[in-house]
Amino acid sequence: VDVKVDPKDLRIDTFRAKGAGGQHVNTTDSAVRLVHVPTGLVVECQQERSQMKNKEIALRVLRARLYQQIIEKEKCQQQSVRKLQVGTRAQSERIRTYNFTQDRVTDHRIAYEVRNIKEFLCGEKYLDQLIQRLLQSADEETINEFLDENLKSAK
The missing domain is CATH 3.30.160.20 (Double Stranded RNA Binding Domain)
Structure with a gap:
């Protein structure tokens, strides 16, 4: 080079x-x-x-x-x-928790909680709901970043 x-x-x-x-x-x-x-x-x-x-x-x-x-x-x-x-791998940075004793799955990024862990792991409707919510959240985040960039460039 x-x-x-x-x-x-x-x-x-x-x-x-x-x-x-x-x-x-x-x-x-x-x-x-x-x-x-x-x-x-x-x-x-x-x-x-x-x-x-x-x-x-x-x-x-x-x-x-x-x-x-x-x-x-x-x-x-x-x-x-x-x-x-x-990240730092701290507990506060968790993405998702699978709690088998309480029969619960929690996605901490979007505050989504499911009370039937077996159905969730089998890929039934609960998993589809989670994926849809994650996609919606990602779209909202992209739109917010775009708006923030445009506001900064407008000033």
Whole structure:
């Protein structure tokens, strides 16, 4: 995957390389430092004797790090969405309770209660009623979300 880096977003610094290399190191500015201004990422390269080669290597490293940042951000968003879907698994977040001792099924989302659990589990009329109520509730929720979005955009 190739990440596009706008040259306007880069600050390029050149400096003398550090370390062994004799007199050549002391006379040429072959090391390169790239700073990606929007993200603040800094990449330095002084592997080669040529400034151009060092710049190419630094650009490759910068693109790789930017790509890694993008992947981390997407992964974080996916985890937060999943966490919202799963919830905390607390008792208050229950969806449906099957209480065999009281011969009762309760759907806590729509406050629907059935007093004949055997018929419900066999898929008779009570299950059909629950499905219809759930569909109706989902439609109402969708309409409310749509209206809320339109009210926000109208302001």
